[in-house]
Amino acid sequence: MVIMLDYERINKMMREMMLATKEVKNEIENMEETIEDLGIFWASNASNEYAMRVNTDLYTAKAMLIGITAGIKTLAESVVRFDAAERGIREMIEGM
Numbered sequence: 549m550v551i552m553l554d555y556e557r558i559n560k561m562m563r564e565m566m567l568a569t570k571e572v573k574n575e576i577e578n579m580e581e582t583i584e585d586l587g588i589f590w591a592s593n594a595s596n597e598y599a600m601r602v603n604t605d606l607y608t609a610k611a612m613l614i615g616i617t618a619g620i621k622t623l624a625e626s627v628v629r630f631d632a633a634e635r636g637i638r639e640m641i642e643g644m
Contacts, residue, residue: 553630558623565620572613579606 589595
């Protein structure tokens with residue numbers, strides 16, 4: 549079995565994921581600022597429902613951000629481990 553790693557493609561993927569992370573983070577911050585600036589909550593059941601929906605959306609966006617960040621870390625760790633294994637095999641072959 550042959551396992552190959554396309555470092556250029558992996559690096560491109562990580563850059564795209566980091567850009568997505570930045571975009572999601574900015575969107576979360578914009579949502580929080582807009583909510584604060586509008587001061588739209590009032591004392592009623594409708595307002596409570598709306599606040600719950602907004603908080604759920606913010607929580608979902610933050611969970612997405614955590615997931616994307618975890619994906620980036622996993623991908624980076626995979627590249628490091630693959631590179632170390634590749635180097636070790638190369639050294640073994642050269643030592644023969």
